[in-house]
Amino acid sequence: MRWTIKPKPDSEAIDQLAKELRVDTLVAQLLLQRGISTYEKAKNFFRPQLEDLHDPFLMKDMDVAVERIAIAIANNENILVFGDYDVDGTTAVALVSSYLLSYYPNVATYIPDRYDEGYGVSYKGIDFAEDNGFSLIIALDCGVKAIEKVAYAKEKEIDFIICDHHRPGKNLPDAVAILDPKREDCSYPYDELCGCGVGFKLIEALGSRRGETIYDITQYLDLVATAIGADIVPITGENRILAYYGLKVINEQPRIGFKAIIDQINKATLTITDVVFIIAPRINAAGRMKHGQHAVNLLVETDLNKASKFAAEIEKFNTDRRGLDQEITQEALVQIQRNEEQEGFTSVVYKDTWHKGVIGIVASRLTETYYRPTLVFTKSGDKLAASARSVKGFDVYNALEGCSDYIEQFGGHKYAAGLTLAANQYQNFKHQFEKVVKETIDPQLLTPEISVDAVITLKDITPKLLRILNQFAPFGPGNMSPVFMAENLVDTGYAKGVGQDEAHLKLSVTQHGSHKIGGIGFNLGDKLNLVTSRKPFSAVFSIDENEWQGNVSLQLKLRDIK
Structure with missing residues (x-):
């Protein structure tokens, strides 16, 4: 290490803040290191206030999104709430769908199948919308790069509202509205929201048009806090306020689905760490082992008996996931040792029978062991799919961009990404990934800090x-x-x-x-x-x-x- x-x-700054806040110099030093340099900033840090959340209409296209949803409701249109199968996606779908259903009945949910459809907006999901008379799709935690899919939906006269937090490509899809604080033309003051956080800003905007205040929608913050923890976004600024109040909801008035999980684990007060390591893996296990819709069903359930049955089912998925994850990790470690790949700058492993649902967890485990940017591949239909994980300080998303000649599609963040490629490009990609990382990484980043x-x-x-x-x-x-x-x-x-x-x-x-x-x-x-x-x-x-x-x-x- x-x-x-x-x-x-600066000592003077430490003494000044310590005096102002009446704390000792060690506490003042810790606050200054976090960018908290005034009494006002310290007050906001120690006492987060819901009133300090930003106006949702500062987000580019928010007014257009709210208007399009109002038109859909006025015209009695069917609305499909579509989201990714991970924690961020399923919590976002549960949040937006349950909010809309509280005052409008023609709303359904759709989670793509991890194995059949893969990540993000899918043609199958759009066909489902057409076959069942949906004219508006609200996509959550995905969609900002789905140019062809949104065009396909438009041909079928289906509109898209995209709520995403991933980095957009050079061009944006032709959607009615794209809510993404990472858009270059979006001046929203905080760009680290998770997908569920963007979904929350949407319902905040919808609520304000209906005469609601932030206090009328705080019961949805348990979902947002869970997504913030699971998606490893910064717990600063607006995310800190959302996580702080979301944890209060989880501990004081959890939704029935959370209560069913918490009852099984027998823990009095949950911290954000508990949410990350106890609640999030269980929600994730549904999409990994069976189908993400099981997680949404649990999160929107209002009957405790039914929720307890769903939670027991998800507990079994999680136990199965754990067994698979350990087994595949062992196989991957043997493969790395045999190939002596730990001598290089990356770890890239592949086996066609590995379970696609757990390769992301396995990639994280291998990164912990060898501390290298890591990719774990498996077969997915006639393609290969991989999960990528990185080490602190190295942007694996940028590294994948440097390998784009060999990749069919990819998406993600600085530290975690997913991709697919043709089987015959595996070796080419592997060599290029090693080359890009070797040329761009600071070697000291390969020692944990x-x-x-x-x-x-x-x-x-x-x-x-x-x-x-x-x-x-x-x-x-x-x-x-x-x-x-x-x-x-x-x-x-x-x-x-x-x-x-x-x-x-x-x-x-x-x-x-x-x-x-x-x-x-x-x-x-x-x-x-x-x-x-x-x-x-x-x-x-x-x-x-x-x-x-x-x-x-x-x-x-x-x-x-x-």
């Missing part, structure tokens, strides 16, 4: 500090949980490996003979020899609480030791 210490802001906010002493760690740090939540990209470093630590003699195969490290440390504190390092069991024999060491950690037999104490959650 590379430890990099963030630059310390721990970014340290501040160097502190153990005596800085107090219950008051932890109470303030907890108010920095929800954490995520752009606002990660603060990470600290302390030097000259000495184990008090109780360090040991714990857990299966003693994979984890449990210890208690002091610094200069005082301020004893416990620590746990998950998957750091192999570092035990660094801390025994009272040898001084440095550690990187976040601060946490440990509850044991009713006693709560502060502890270090260790990330690395040197």
